[in-house]
């Protein structure tokens with residue numbers, strides 16, 4: 001959260017939007033109405049690429065970036081549009097995702113890399129995204145979105161869960177994803193298998209990773225993972241549909257040696273960050289810790305915490321009660337009292353009571369407010385504006401008025417838990433990372449999760465990450481991805 005607040009603006013096509021031209025679809029060969037030329041497509045992609053890299057951050061692992069780039073370029077050369085300025089980037093995002101921009105800009109999150117099991121699966125995912133570009137899905141989706149007046153649209157293989165609470169329920173990415181139609185997804189699956197197969201990677205890796213991602217979607221407690229199932233054709237159906245293509249690709253390239261390259265892939269992702277990057281703040285149990293900004297906040301126990309790009313939100317399970325934390329942008333006023341007054345008035349909230357105080361030694365203004373929020377309606381809010389150095393934080397506990405008295409104590413305790421982290425505490429906060437482990441006879445996902453992974457990951461997550469059904473157990477001698485702490 002908090003490191004980036006840039007809003008991605010639509011790229012304006014001066015005078016071009018209404019100029020409809022006819023063009024040939026590179027994949028189908030059919031003539032179709034086109035709202036942008038290839039040059040425009042590339043220009044839009046380039047501009048959105050700058051925004052995307054700034055918004056999400058590029059993962060700082062040069063060897064890994066080069067590896068993904070090389071695989072992507074080999075696939076792109078065998079695609080229907082080899083001459084686009086293809087670019088492949090691993091973004092520093094824990095969510096499981098991959099997406100494409102018009103013009104050939106492809107992104108894959110470090111989050112998805114932990115769930116892919118080999119190089120052929122990586123090639124399948126990149127091939128799928130290349131397919132969205134070559135078949136002009138990305139360009140068409142962008143055009144539709146711009147015409148609908150939406151702010152940002154990045155086509156995505158997975159889409160964040162429906163937002164139950166507007167901005168308060170951000171799923172980690174500060175951008176809005178566009179969903180493609182069912183037909184587009186199936187076509188991209190098919191093109192992904194085709195490009196991977198032509199380039200020499202096992203095309204059966206496509207149904208494999210679709211199966212894995214289906215399992216992720218079924219794991220309902222996977223906090224912060226975009227729920228791609230809500231907007232995609234059901235994965236079993238997708239897996240079945242792609243099988244026919246896999247057979248065709250194999251028949252058409254009968255002499256091909258199919259490479260999977262599992263060991264190479266595993267060695268490349270050994271050591272990558274898993275889950276939150278401390279640079280963006282990190283959730284540990286019911287605490288949120290930000291070693292760079294040097295603060296900590298405790299949320300009520302058992303609440304669901306989402307570390308969004310612009311704010312951190314904890315939600316009471318099954319109830320409309322929340323605690324949220326964000327930085328007050330450009331605070332107005334000389335004192336914390338003035339800043340609180342102006343920021344709450346701007347948000348349309350009325351102060352019922354309040355006063356200046358200190359919270360764990362920090363200058364603060366603590367008040368109780370009434371107002372309303374879209375999709376929740378009227379709420380009562382206990383909010384503190386807290387000054388730490390030059391930064392002002394807002395920590396707010398809120399609930400619908402009838403629920404508020406029941407949760408008031410928990411909200412107040414959470415708001416008052418904001419504190420500075422010492423240098424030593426901050427230095428001790430290290431991310432979890434992927435490591436490799438060879439299974440021994442008698443190991444279970446449960447035992448590996450507890451012993452080798454130090455309870456940093458659930459048994460079911462380990463199974464899915466390693467290309468297994470949660471009901472299977474690892475085989476002795478099998479090389480596995482695990483998650484380790486500092």
Ligand SMILES: [Zn+2]
Nearest residue numbers: 156157185188
């Ligand atoms: Zn897709």
